[in-house]
Amino acid sequence: MNELIRRTAAELAAAIARGEVSAEEVTRAHLERIAAVDGTIHAFLHVDGDGALAAARAVDAKRAAGEPLGPLAGVPLALKDVFTTKGMPTTCGSRILQGWIPPYDATVVRKLRDADIVILGKTNMDEFAMGSSTENSAYGPTRNPWDTSRIPGGSSGGSAAAVAAFEAPLAIGTDTGGSIRQPAAVTGIVGTKPTYGGVSRYGLVAFSSSLDQAGPFARTVLDAALLHAAIAGHDPKDSTSIDAPVPDVVAAARHGDVRGMRIGVVKELDGEGYDPGVRRCFRDAVELLAALGADVGEVSCPHFDYALAAYYLIAPSECSSNLARFDAMRYGLRIGDDGTRSAEEVMALTRAAGFGAEVKRRIMIGTYALSSGYYDAYYGSAQKVRTLICRDFEAAFQRFDVLVSPTTPTTAFPLGERVDDPLKMYLADLDTIPTNLAGNAAMSVPIGRSPDDGLPVGLQIMAPAMADDRLYRVGSALEAAYRERHGRLLIDELATASAEEGR
């Protein structure tokens, strides 16, 4: 294991800026790591070795020319395959987009390129971000680096696994109901869902427009903050993007301090259905926060019990409309165009062949929920629940600066365990969904390994909209406490194990 791939993004950027190592060397080290382990992990759907090396060399040339470099210049990154990338395939984990090469870059991608971040390639995901295990990818599942018989979480499982397996120090994911936080939790890394509107959605292929949000994965809270800062900000191309200064997440990550912070433990996000090991780790972490000087209390958010049900009406409704454009007319897969069939028949054949079972299930649920005569009962009611959940958050944030819960009720479950039981699969997002419905910010930070199975457990921190910096304050404090107690980060245990295997 090349030592370079164990370094944090902040360290790599500093080393590149000082000329201790070239961006090209850093990129090569990561490409070699991908070549070595991705046959097993399958985090990537597409590796752009030439493009990455060219981008790295451009950073080296900039440095040689004495041009100023950004805080993450030359650092490699894995990009979830749900963002459009000019000249690079974008599949969304779906057969229906096989072979599509977008003619434009997503705003997030443009910002990454502008920041001289090196894009290694595109990562695996549940098809159109629908899933919690990455098993819904049309291109095969991704495996959890902690235990390759287990899922890496989803839908951004490829991005999380890439970071946890040291294939990249940074990754971008998207989170519609927990798709950044849950994979981060089960792979032992940091993942943030920024405030809705905090990061542009332009070029993010929509699953559920009112819920989708892009965010960072990293192995440290500071790295996540640096990447968060690089991609956040107002975008005139996204009407729902917030036109206000981005909270200073980097400063917050550098000054992890919870003294005097009021932290609320959400009563409804605990209890039945939660692994004892997860509960145990969570309790320990809450006690730690109190020990660090936080003012910890319990808070009830009664409508969170209905969040999952509301989510599974709103998200499918929006997706049934968003995914209508995949009709074989302009791009992607086309089935049955033999000159004998009508456009409608070609559309139907293509969609039947191009979409997987979970996508079809959600399109059908959403189509039904929006139908005339059912709209009020389903979509309309779900929107009312959404309003009530927002009010629960508002009330809770009157009393607390942040709220906390386990990120997901269980540790990484075995591949195949829930593929035939969608309802059980949906429970993986029980804790994360309320935040998406309310448009708030949340983060998952690793807090230890479950005594049950030795697998990573994450703690979710939830903050009000546009108070993303509070996530980093709390996350950074927990991370520092963990490092102090164990002498290393949770993910370093995996690095050691991995290095031992490699010997």
Place this chain on the structure above:
Amino acid sequence: MTAQTVAGAPTAPLLDFDDAVAAYEPVFGLETHVELSTRSKMFCGCATTFGAEPNTQVCPVCLGLPGSLPVANRAAVEATIRIGLALHCTIAPWCRFARKNYFYPDMPKNFQISQYDEPLCTDGYLDVEVDDRVFRIGIERVHLEEDTGKSLHVGGATGRIHGADYSLVDYNRAGIPLVEIVTKPVTGTGRLAPAVARAYVTELREVMRALGVSDVRMEQGSLRCDVNLSLHPVGSTTWGTRSETKNVNSLRSVERAVRYEIQRQAAVLHAGGRVVQETRHFHEDSGVTTPGRSKEQAEDYRYFPEPDLVPLAPDAAWVEELRATLPELPLDRRRRLRDAWGVSATEMQAALNAGAVDLIEATVAAGAPPRDAYKWWMGELARRANESGRELAELPITPADVAALCELVASGRLTDKLARDVLDGVLAGEGTPHEVVAARGLEVVSDDAALQRAVDDAIAAHPDVAEKIRGGKVAAAGVLVGAVMKSTGGRADAAKVRDLILRTLGTNS
């Protein structure tokens, strides 16, 4: 009453129009789509120029590429609010766009961004005049949406999708801002229903022109109509089942479609049948409507609020700012001009239909008496425009030219006959009226001595006629007048010549 059929399939039995409106009262409504003439499209920065090479005015947004997002065009929102204000509507302080979901190859996202239960403008009216009566047409709503692309079906006999060898789609039009204006049901028009419907669309077009928000060229599809119509027996208070006729895309078609549906539905009812609630298609060539899909097959559009756009919340100050930009409304203007020009409502209507109002007004502004200006544009010039298949405004003559012509006639320098010759010259590109008069030597002979010589010559050449006149047959003077006109090349004032002849022959009183 007798039922009749129109020639050529497909046909439906029709009742005589007079019989139909004697027995049944029509209720109709119009949905009009107006393409706004904003520089860029509704939700992206693409150009909106008509007639560009197919698929050259497109981008990821209007092609609906995965990941793209719409951003509302402020100029289009402003135009819609101005239309709403001109139609006396209430402007919503808060409203949203909605997605209308249905699959069609010329719709890039397979949903159209439109407005559903929260339109930008509601509850207004537009007054129209027909036969000197004013009809107040209620406006239900005015909302903003995006246009679709255009399909071109190649091969096959009909040019329609069925039977075509293949189809091509041009997305240049996709995303052009479209305003939909929906009337309330229009009642009480009786036999005038076709004329009122036409007058409404005509007036609406004038309003759009006055506001400068659309080219409103029906032949280019920038103004398109759907006609809803039902009949009920005269005296009944329960309305009948309506049909919705699509593709009514000219003023004449609006009138014909309403008339046709009245006759068709009346025949159905007269035969004891029931009108089917359905979408019908108007055929420009034959003037008939044929059935499309029925209500049972109708699509469920699954409307829901567009999550990619933030709500529109026009504040009162902005609305008032826009209200201040409203021009004088066309009907108010026509009423004012009617009084100023001393023409009747019918004459004004004719001028409106001929596209002459602006031209007459400019001619009057250039100094011509209103009556003369009206006469030239609606007479001689309208005839010539008609003959050459052009619009009045397309004729190569300016209001200033017409004013100059009026002045030349009023001052006696040109006769009406000579003025028409001058007009020929101007239209042939020979210059202004004064230049044509000078170049062609068309001015009236005003030199009395020269005219007297011509009269003397005529008398000398026709002694027998002169004798008759002296004998009291004054009517015979016409022959001598003709001779003088001939010898002066028509440049003499005939009345003056006649006076001179009679005086010379001593028969004048």
